[in-house]
Amino acid sequence: MDDLLRPVIERQTESITFINGADFIRKLNQYTDEEHRLHSRTIFTTINIPNYHTMDSHKTMLTVLKDFLGDHLSVPAVENISITKIIDLTTLFLNNNRFYYDNKIYRFTKGSPTSLSLSETLCQIYAFQFHKALLREPFIRSELYGQ
Numbered sequence: 684m685d686d687l688l689r690p691v692i693e694r695q696t697e698s699i700t701f702i703n704g705a706d707f708i709r710k711l712n713q714y715t716d717e718e719h720r721l722h723s724r725t726i727f728t729t730i731n732i733p734n735y736h737t738m739d740s741h742k743t744m745l746t747v748l749k750d751f752l753g754d755h756l757s758v759p760a761v762e763n764i765s766i767t768k769i770i771d772l773t774t775l776f777l778n779n780n781r782f783y784y785d786n787k788i789y790r791f792t793k794g795s796p797t798s799l800s801l802s803e804t805l806c807q808i809y810a811f812q813f814h815k816a817l818l819r820e821p822f823i824r825s826e827l828y829g830q
Contacts, residue, residue: 684772685801687761692702692807699829714827736802737794751808
C-alpha cells in the first residue's frame with residue numbers, strides 16, 4: 684500500500700517539502716534572492732507534534748484518505764487498484780495493528796505504529812489537508828513555507 688500511495692502524496696507535496704538541510708538552504712537562498720526578503724525581523728518557526736501517528740481516529744484517517752484520493756487522482760484508481768480497494772486495504776491495515784507491551788497484547792484504536800512506512804504516508808496525507816488550507820492564505824503564498 685505504501686508503494687502505491689507514497690508517489691501520489693509526494694507529487695502533491697513536492698513544492699512544500701524540504702528533502703534535507705541542503706534542500707532547505709537552497710530554497711531559502713532562492714527565496715531571499717528574489718526580493719531581498721530576509722530581514723532582521725524575519726521569523727523562523729518550526730512546529731513539532733509529538734505522537735502525531737497516534738492522534739486521530741481510524742475513521743477520520745480513512746475519510747481524509749478517501750477525500751485525498753478523490754481530489755488528486757485523474758482516474759479512480761492507482762495502478763489499477765480502485766480507491767474502494769485502497770480504502771478497504773488501509774482499513775484492514777489500521778484495524779489489525781497489534782503490539783506487545785508488559786506481557787499484554789494491545790490494539791491501536793487511534794493512529795498507527797510509527798515503525799511502518801504506510802503510517803508515515805497516511806500522516807503525510809492527513810497533514811496535507813492542513814497545508815492546503817494554509818496555502819490558500821495570501822500571506823503564506825508569498826512566503827517560504829514547507830515541511
